[in-house]
Amino acid sequence: MERRIDFARDRHMLCPACGHRWLVDLDWIDRWEQAQETCPGCDVTCEHEDSPRVTVDPDDLALDDDRVAQLSWYHTSTQPDWPTRDFDPASALTAEIRTTMGGDEGLAKWAATQQAKALHAGTYEAAVHNMLRWMRDQADRSRQFYLYRLHLQPSVVVRDGWVIDPADFAGNVALDNVCPPGVDVARYLNYHEAPGGISLALGRDAIARVQRISVPLPGARGDGWVRDAVAALVDAAGTTAPPTGRCRSRRSSAPTSPRVLTAKKLATALAARLPINLRSEFESAAAFTEGDDPVKWARRTSGLCDLIEDPRPALAALDRQGHRQV
Template sequence: MERAVDFFRDRHMLCGHCGRRWVADLEWIDRWSDSQESCPGCGVTCEAEAGPRVTVDPDDFALQDDEITQFAWYHTSTHPDWPDFDPAASLNDDSRADMKSDALLDNWVDVKRAKALHVGTYEAAVENMLRRIYDHQDEPGTQFYLYRLHLVPTVAVRAGWIPDPGNWMGDVMLDEVCPPGVDVARYRNDREDAGGISLALGRTAILSVQRIEIPLLLDEDSGWVAAAVRELKEAGAEPPTSGVIRRDVTSPRYEKARELVAPLAERLPTSLGRQFVAATAFYARSIEDWAAYVIGLINIILAPEQALAWRFHGDLSSSRVKTEEGCSDLR
């Protein structure tokens, strides 16, 4: 079962100082984050330790225990084989040498695999990808995959929800949130899709996984891509292609790329607009690839129904994780 995707929806607010609850739109929240708005009950701003914060919608269907396994849940990752990827696969020779022995390497892998997996709404998954690029964890143009999964129908779900348990890197050990006898913990996501319910869980809670590559190109994209390529070619010289990423590049073509992205970013919520601009910066890639990437990336945000109707696929192989090939009948 799919939930309606809405990156622009209003959020529930809760003031820790006076207990006032209300619903605010994203423009109000953006002003509030700059201390330009305050609690309508007591007047405190976001600067107060117990000031207003985005909180969970009390009517969120994901709070109902009998509904949680009916939903599709989402995640974005650079791993093409998530969730069964090998943590050691990304280590270079120097990092492996630092482990000193196979036993230490095995222990490091065990610790990595003991961390909870995080899944959430479609919006949270997309925002996770954009935030990682905005925070310089990944470079613009990095290949991401959008995963959709379903839970084992018999999973044991922790009662209620907890505040976002992740550390500054978003990591949390599974046994810290899922004690013995519990497979899934619900938490308020503070990083992406603020106030939405996300899940911390282990691999055994997952029944099936589907995957599509990001960006998502649609038939009608060719016109924008062709126009963008033409304007970029007319703009002037290429940016440096030394392989070294420079975030302060200034060139006619770089500036033209920013100009082309601007009207697309204006169609997004303010916070996502900033992240989208960072994710679509014109660095050392071909003009054609850049243009296709830009329009395909915004499709994931503004045309979610197209992404959800797309043919998910995957090559995961496990006696536990099953890959579903078609999803056009999901709604």
């Protein structure tokens, strides 16, 4: 069962100080985070210790226990075989790193901690937002990402209610902390990706099967934008960088190239079409580095934008994929 996809949907806010609850758009939240808005009930700002935060939509289908296993859930990752059944977190560690981690005993404890982490799944919007955040925060811009659609086991046991986002600063959640014995899936209020939505913390055994596509998709926006962007980058390659108006020291970095500046303007123009909470991540994900192939950059940037503006091609591509049993 697919839910309606809407990156720009309004969010529910709840003030713990006065109990007031109200609906806002993303522009309001952006102003709120800059202390330009206050709670309509008690006038506190975002700087208050008990300031309002986004909360769940009471009509969210995921709040219905019987529908959790019927809904489609999503995840983005650079792993081509997520979730890996025989996950070995130590497989890529060098002998030197293994030694610094305390040898076999220390490594075994660390691996057990890694294997005990919960997996995460959420809405389509949360999965795309997660990918953009990883591209920005983890320097994964040049890596291949995959969009997964998860289908849960029909018999999963869902934890009652929902919890506040349980992840630590690194986004990790110990499965046992949210899913006690006899519970397969825990719902939590996502604060980071598609804030206000319900996401899941779960173990591998809760997943029946997955579908996977590589993202972004090529050419969904059409050749027009890509053709114009490539032409602009080619033209920029023949120009020189404008003078900065000040003397450069030996330690100063090289001036930004015209092609990099042109690509930034192109990406910024696309970002302006997106919901305000995605623009910064999108521009970071669409950064151009001198030496990048203009055609590949334009197609990739266009495809990233399409994942947000028109999810239908991505959903159709997933529909054409077979299912992999987990």
